[in-house]
Each structure stands twice: as structure tokens, then as C-alpha cells.
Amino acid sequence: MSEDQININEDKNKEPPDLQLSTLRKVINKAVAVILLVVSLSFHLVAIGIIYKVLEPIISWYLTKSPIRGIDTFLSAVYVNYILKWHDFLRPEAWKYIWFGGYPFSLDYPSLYFLAMTPFVNRFGLISGVMHFAAFGLVVFAISSYFFYHELSKNRSLALVLTIATILSANLYRALVWAGGIPFWTTQAFYPLVGFLIIKALNSRNAKWFYLAAIAAGLGLMGHPQGFLNVIFPFCLLVLIFYSGRDHLRFRKRLGYILTFFGLSFLVGLPGVLLDFLPTFFQGFLQIFATFGTRFGKAQGIETTPTLTDTTGLEIIKFTRDQFNYVFSDTQQFVWFFLSTLAIVWCFTLIYRNHRIRGLLNILPFTLFFGYEISVVFLFSRNIDIYIGGWYKAFWSIPVATSALVAVFFGQTIDSFLQFEKIKFFKYSKWPFLLILNMAILVVGYLVFPPVTVKNLITRIDSLSNPSSPYPDILNIKISTTEREELKQQLVPKFLDPNDKNQRLYVIDATVNLWWTTMYEMPLARGYVDPPIPNTGRWGLFWLDSVMGPSGKGSEASLILDWETPENVVFENTKFLLDWNSIYYILGNYSGDVPTILAKHVTDPDYIEKTAEVTVKGAMDRYNPSGERFEPDKTQSLIYYKVRPELVSPILTPSNATPVLLIGDSSAYDTIYRYLGMKNLNSQKIIVSTRSKFIDDHTLKELKKFDAVIIYRYDYHRGSKAWKIIGDYLKDGGKVYIDTGPDVKEAASNNLPEYFPFRKSVRGDIGRDWNVEVGEGSITKEVDFNKFSPLIFDGGVWNVSHPEKNGDLNSSAEVLLRNNGKVVAASMNVGSGKLSWTGFNLPYHVIRDYNEQEANFLTNILDSLVDFSIKNTQSPNYQFISPERRVVQTDGARAVLFKEEAFPSWVAKTEKGQKLTVYKAGPTYPGYVYVPFSSDLKPSQVILSFNGALKWWIYHLISLLTLIFLLDRILTGGHLLVKPVGKVVSVIVRPTKTWWQKEDEE
The missing domain is CATH 1.10.287 (Helix Hairpins)
Incomplete structure (x- = not known):
């Protein structure tokens, strides 16, 4: 090969000079990009480090402050302790047995944060663990705020200073240090977090950021939805409607973003959305309209315009309105100064800014949201609640909304200057200018927030804080695992096994209900958080409390003084409710910070077998003029009462009590149980259960499980089918009591079933007074009919169902009672069975005035049908496998009674897997689980399982x-x-x- 050829080949292998230069530029650009990335990340890390140094003394104060802060801090501990005790993770079928007879976890407080707390609790102990989780929430909040402000301003220095200003604003901490609402407190971090992800998505047009935002919002909804309802989602909606960043965003694209974000958020957080978010939204919406119907001056139960002599009313109004001032005083003043300055500067930049409309739209959502937040707090100070729910929840978003507005003003102002980047002088002077600007921001931040600012903040939030509420106070001091184990032995008397899960303790004191289940396994008859049942279903809880608790008018029970119920009725009610709720122990009558006094009759020897007082050292003087003070040598006590064992029966037990089926609506159920309570016909004597108000929802085989059927306030799908079932039941020896006094079809009918005491009936007024003719027989004995209450309903007519004519009476009918010549009670033998009938709504008439003679008459009627004697069973042989699964040996009994609420997902099976029908029984809602057996089925074992709703x-x-x-x-x-x-x-x-x-x- 010649030399020329070699040179030619070498020249071919050489790259052109331009290509070599281009490659070099790429390498240099990549190197510069890497260096800038490292510098950027380094600055972020330094900023986060500075933020943590600011947070450190705040976190240290919160974790070490003694007594611990936050009224409801122990509430989170209750839930986390329960999860750790019974569940590896919280499944949809989880059952919470510890309060109010139990209810599904699915209907309870949103629970995702409690799951997130478990690693902290495993590491630090129960109480310290939930507090460390709260501290972690503050760190997440601060870091999210930093990136949120940075994405809006594109300036790390400003983001750092604004973050410090936010975390040094006392408005942020009320939910934590006053209320102890750690779930709500944790949701606060989702405002800057979701805000950052949404802004990042709009600035980058990268769908992945939207997906991350939807995930964050959905998970937050399953943690505590309220912050999303009144803060986070309104903010996100405004941003998605108006904000577009540097580039134009078409309407169709914007609409797609809105639907994508909210749709995916709701799908991720679907359990929280359906459980809490939507119900709260609609309830709050109605409340807002109702509130706007009153004047602004109306405040918390006082007249709209209090007189000058009504000093209490005027003080309440003044206090409520003055709260609005904290919007400004408890948010760092520097932020307000910076906001006003930047707003003015930004307005001047509009003069020469390109794309003014886009610039305005970028600012608009933050301005609108800022105004919305200020307005919401202002309206709340005028007693108009827009999804706030309490002053401790009112202010937290103000520092973030204000700082975000500062950041977006700054970012848009800088964008206005950057449009001159093509000018040569500006191109070279831009970086020195930005460097000087950043240095100036940092210097100002350092001067505005010296170290003493953190101390001042701690002093302020300490003054805002409340100690955790458990009584005795020593529980708020000794929070380590070792100390709590020692306290366990000191807080209960020897006669009480606090881990017996087949008995209940009644505690009138909420500050004990709050901590009890963090230490012991015995369930409580009451609880701390209200059960997830409708207001109409709370009659049993109200009944129990009004029997056990005193009136404000004196030491007697509220039911006596406030509701004018006869004393003897209340005494019988007490025994009845103690038994049905398996209350073996009572706690009360000690000097706590909240009312703990029991109605005076509750502690009588008729009910109580033993009394014990336990005393522990350590008490707080919460109201000392010089400040809260803990006195280690001062003692506090708890007084326990043991109920006489013959008065009560266990939660889960085989039962031989007389089974009676009620076919009627919820009002019938309430009424019958109030009557049973008057006569203390408790669960050891008779169990009235229900399944449906429709007669033909039942079968003949089903009715045969019961000694009698009460048909009251009933209905049916097909009359012929319904009455055939009842007729067949009677002919086979069944017993039936029916009252047609309410407005039912048989109250006035020309074609009554053949086994009724008469063929035709009418319904109307037969007179107010009682002019009676009493039939012969035991049913009417020992009843003074002259003492019956008048037939009056709220001053008007009390309609009575009766035979149209005396000639309509069946020849074999036995007339029990006539009034003013009209038959109003009768009975009749049908085959080997018996039917008793009344036509004047006797059960309700009994309880309307608590008429003892009417109650005796109804008791005689029922006693002629069934046996009311006590049927004792052996001590139950049962297994508490888990809250969702129990096993009990039947010992040849007729039924199993399980005094936990019969929500639909409870299933009962025999040891062979045969499914048994679950009925509802007891003075509660929806009723306790009751499983009667048919005569041909005698299982030796019943397995009760809660599977959760599909x-x-x-x-x-x-x-x-x-x-x-x-x-x-x-x-x-x-x-x-x-x-x-x-x-x-x-x-x-x-x-x-x-x-x-x-x-x-x-």
C-alpha cells in the first residue's frame, strides 16, 4: 500500500472539526448539567438540614414536655394498640369490641394513619410512638412546604425562608398541642405535599406528577378526610382551573387534569371517601345553609342580640369574634410584610410583562384561595362553620396559604424580568443579580428569624397547649412501657380482672374511657368516640346514661328529675340495663376534672356487692394562677363498684331464657324494650328478638323456634301468606300477642283472619276516660284499671281499634277488657295455641306515662303466653379467638346470646358448619346478636364470625x-x-x- 493511500485512509477515519466540536460541547454540557444537579441537590440537602435544625427544639419540646400535650393524644394510642393487639393490618372485616357493644372498624374513624403509626409504636412504645409519629408528620410538612414554595418561586433561598416562617407560626400547631388530634395534624402535611405535586405536574406537563398527587390525596383521604374537604381540594380545584405555569393550557386539557386528579384521588381513597368524606360534605353543606338562616351575631346557644345585662352572652360573642385576630398575630409577621411588598412589585411588572393574562391567571388561584381561607375563619368567628369544626382546626392553613401566595408573586415577578433575557446586558448581569438577590433573602431571613424566635414560638405554643386528658394525671407523666406496666397493677382493685373480655365496665368519666383500653382488654359499656350509628339509634345509650348519671337538678338519676320517671321504674330500669349490657363493674364518684358522679341509687346495696378505692400519687394543678403545675406527692383516686353477680349475665353465653319473636318496626322494638325495662324482664328471663317488620319474611319453621310471637307495628308483603303463617303457627301450639292500635291494615278491616277474636274492626275515638268492664280470669287480676292513663295523644284523640259490633265477636273469644262498651282486649284459643289481642296501642300507652297498672296488664297478657321465670345456665365455656371470631359451648341450651352489636356481617354456624339465623335483641342499636335453635337442632358448639360487608x-x-x-x-x-x-x-x-x-x- 502506498503512502498516499495510507494518508487517504487516515483522513477518512478523522472526524470533521465541526463534529468534534459538537461532541465536545455535549460532553461539557453533560458535565455542567451533572455539576449543576449536584449543586442543586446539595443546596436542597443543606436547606433541609437547616429546616430540621429549626424543627429540632420544637420536636424536642413536644416529645419531652411533661405532662404530655394534646387532649386526645391517647385516642391515637387506643387505635394503634388495638391494631397491634389483634391485627397485622387492618382488614375490611375488622371488628372493634372495646366500646359501646362493638362495631365494624370500617364504619369507624379513618384508620390509615394508625397503621402508619405501628412502626413508631414498636420502636418507641405506645404513647411515645404516636408522639414520634406526630413529630415525623411535622418533618414531612416542613419538607413538603419547602418544595412547594420552591416549585412556585423557583428560588431555593426564598423557599427556605418561607418554610422557616411557616413552621415558626403558632397557628400551625393548635391541632397537635391543644387538641391532640394527631390524624388531623398529619393531614396538614398533605396540603403542601399535594400542592407541590400538582404545581410540578402543571409546570412540567408530566402526567406522573399527577398520578403521584392522586396517590397522595387518596391516601390522605383514608387518613383523615376533613382537611381535604375544606382546604386541600378547594385549593387543588382553583389551581387546576386557573394555573398554567409558563405555557398556555387549553380548556380540554385542563378539564382532563381536573377529572383525572379528582377521579383517581377518590378511587385510591374510596373507603375514606364513602365512609367519611361524602357524608361530611353533605352534612356540612346542609349545616351551612341552616346557619346562614340565622344572624351573624348568634353565638353558641345565646340569643342573637343579647341584652346589655347579659354579660355572659356578650363575653361569648366577644371571645368568638376576637379569635379572628389570630389569623394575623399567630402567623409570622415577616410573611405579611413580604406579601404586601411583592404584591406591589408584581403589579408594576405587569406594565411591561408579556402574556399578562397568563400571569394574572397564575396568581389568581392563590389569591382566591388566600381570600377564601381568611373569609372562612372570619365567618367561623361569626358562628358560620364551613367545614371547620373547631377553633383548633381553623388557622393551620393560613401560614401555608400566605407563604404560597408570596412564593407565586415572587416567581411571577422573576418571570417578568426573565423575558428580557435576549438583551445582551441582561444576559450577563442576570446571574450576579440573582446571586445578590438570594444572598439578600438569606440575610433577611437570618435577621428576621434569630434563634430566639424558636424559643418565642415554643413559649407561645406552650401557652396554647393543653395537657392530655386521661385521669389520673400520672398517666400523662409515666408514659414509658415499663412505667405503664407498673401502673397497670396500681389502677384496678383486686376483685376486678381487667382483662376479662366477657364482662363490661361502666365508666361515666370520658377521661378514663380514653385510656382504659390502652392498658386492659375488658370492654367498656360506653366509649370515647361516638359509635357510628344514626341519632335515632342512640336511644339505648341515652337510656343507660340517664339511669346511671345524675340530673343537674340534684343527685337523683336524670331519668327521675329531668324526665319525671317514677323512681320504682328507674330502679327496675337499672337492673334491666346492668344485665343486658353485662355491666359487672362501675367506676365513678371520685374527684376528677370532669363530672364522675353517679346517680345516688346506683351505689345502693341492692345493686352493689363490693366497693374499692385505688389511689395513685401525682396530680396536676391545672388552674393555678401562676401556671399549670404537677404535684408528685398529691394523690388521686378511682372508686370501683362490683355489681351483685345475680343481677348480671355475661356478654357471650348459652341461654335458656324464653325466646320471643317481635315482628314490628324499630319503634315497636324501642317501645317493647322500654316496657320490659319497667318490669326488669331481663335477658335471664325473656329475650325478645327481631329480624324484620314483615310477617311473611318469616317461615313457619322459623316461628317454631320461639315460644311466642309479638306482632306490633308490623307490615307484610302479601296478607294472605302472612296470616296463613301465623294461623299455622297458632294451630301448632304457638302463642301470639298482637296489638292493632297503631295505624295498621287490621286496625280497620272487614276481613280479619278467622283466628282473630272478631271478624270486622274499626278504628276511632271511643272517649278519653276509662269506663271499664273487666273480664274474668287471671289476666285481669291485680290490675287497677281505674288508674289507667286517659286515652289522649298530645291533647287530641287517641284512636282505638275495636270490633265494629259486639255481634262480630267470635263465639270462642274471651273478652278481657271493655271500655265505654267497646272491646279493647281479648284472647282466643286457636288449635293448641293462643292469641291475645289489644286494640289501643297498649305497649306505647304503657311507656308514655310509665303507668304501672297498664304495665301489669300487659305483663299478665304475656305471662299467660310464656314463662317469665329466671332460667340460669352454667358459666359459659367460650373462646375469644379474636374480635372477629368467638366460639361458645351450648351445654344443651335453647340459644346463644352474644351481647355485641348485630351488624349485618355477623354469621353464626354450628360445629358442623350449618348456618344459623342471627336475630337482634336487647335495649340497643342495632341490637345484640341472638341465635335461637330449632327443636330439631341442638348444636354442641356455636362459632360466631364477623366477615365484614362485601x-x-x-x-x-x-x-x-x-x-x-x-x-x-x-x-x-x-x-x-x-x-x-x-x-x-x-x-x-x-x-x-x-x-x-x-x-x-x-
């Missing part, structure tokens, strides 16, 4: 699948799941699509 499994499954698919889109671009599933769906849908096309062509 809908909650579906909600959780939808949430989980949405979360998985979103993570797939974020991490793999959908290649792992979304796209393969899409292909499968398209293959399935394609034949259907082809078929539809053929149909259209034809």
Missing part, C-alpha cells in the same frame, strides 16, 4: 388496584400491568365491537 371488600379492592396501576404508570410507564391489561381488554372487547358494527350495518 361492599367494603370491594371498596378496598378498587383502592388497591388503582394504587397498583398508578404505581405501574409512574415506575414502568405502564409496561408491567397497564398496557398488558389494556391489550387483554381490547382482545375481549374486539368481538363485541365487531358484533355491534354488524348490527348497525343491518
